[in-house]
Amino acid sequence: MNDSHTTWTAVDTYFNNLLLPADQYLDVALSDAAEAGMPMHNVSPSQGQLIALLMRMHQSKSVLEIGTLGGYSTIWIARALPEGGRVISLEIDPTRAEVARKSIARAGLDNKVEIITGAAVDTLPTLAAKGYAPFDFIFIDADKPSNPIYLEWALKLSRAGTVIFADNVVRNGAVTNADSDDANVKGVQQFTELIAKETRLSATAIQTVGEKGYDGFILAIVQS
Numbered sequence: 318m319n320d321s322h323t324t325w326t327a328v329d330t331y332f333n334n335l336l337l338p339a340d341q342y343l344d345v346a347l348s349d350a351a352e353a354g355m356p357m358h359n360v361s362p363s364q365g366q367l368i369a370l371l372m373r374m375h376q377s378k379s380v381l382e383i384g385t386l387g388g389y390s391t392i393w394i395a396r397a398l399p400e401g402g403r404v405i406s407l408e409i410d411p412t413r414a415e416v417a418r419k420s421i422a423r424a425g426l427d428n429k430v431e432i433i434t435g436a437a438v439d440t441l442p443t444l445a446a447k448g449y450a451p452f453d454f455i456f457i458d459a460d461k462p463s464n465p466i467y468l469e470w471a472l473k474l475s476r477a478g479t480v481i482f483a484d485n486v487v488r489n490g491a492v493t494n495a496d497s498d499d500a501n502v503k504g505v506q507q508f509t510e511l512i513a514k515e516t517r518l519s520a521t522a523i524q525t526v527g528e529k530g531y532d533g534f535i536l537a538i539v540q541s
């Protein structure tokens with residue numbers, strides 16, 4: 318923990334205390350995930366609220382999340398849905414999915430959430446036939462080496478106007494290292510290069526600092 322990280326965390330705490338009410342369901346979702354041995358790879362509260370605000374501004378009614386973990390971001394997403402809205406969340410690890418389902422049910426959101434277990438490359442091709450596509454908003458937050466494949470699927474499962482939000486694309490600045498042999502870094506680099514070439518997308522990347530360290534996200538919209 319360096320000085321910068323201490324400052325970033327204090328600033329997150331300052332704003333969260335003022336802007337984000339304490340929430341027992343989100344807190345218990347995190348503590349249950351930690352107790353189950355999951356890594357704390359969830360979005361921060363301010364990032365969860367950012368996704369919720371974007372969804373509400375966009376009036377997103379159907380959301381695809383790739384990467385559930387303990388359901389922390391899923392709760393933020395489900396709460397931002399209007400009446401009749403739905404989030405489909407994909408998670409490879411059945412134990413994680415089970416913990417997430419419990420946290421989501423405790424928060425009274427199980428009628429808005431379906432968690433599908435399995436590798437996303439196997440479950441993504443099943444979604445259209447189930448009548449879930451097109452999605453209004455797609456949150457990509459799973460194994461970063463697969464981001465190029467997730468982009469392909471996001472486009473297949475989208476419509477003009479679909480928003481794509483991809484987390485953790487800065488990776489403490491490592492994204493600029495062209496010689497990186499880190500599979501996560503390579504995944505986000507290839508993902509970004511594909512977005513750059515994709516005429517159907519208009520996108521930007523935003524760097525972030527905070528309690529989760531130095532990272533960032535890509536925000537894109539399908540424009541045709």
Ligand SMILES: C[S@@+](CC[C@H](N)C(=O)[O-])C[C@H]1O[C@@H](n2cnc3c(N)ncnc32)[C@H](O)[C@@H]1O
Nearest residue numbers: 358359360384386389390408409436437459460
């Ligand atoms: C960064 S965490 C998700 C965090 C969550 N979105 C949040 O903010 O609370 C990534 C999750 O993706 C899952 N995952 C990894 N590889 C996957 C795959 N191939 N298919 C589906 N899920 C996968 C991991 O098990 C992990 O739970």
Ligand SMILES: [Mg+2]
Nearest residue numbers: 358458484485
């Ligand atoms: Mg993330």
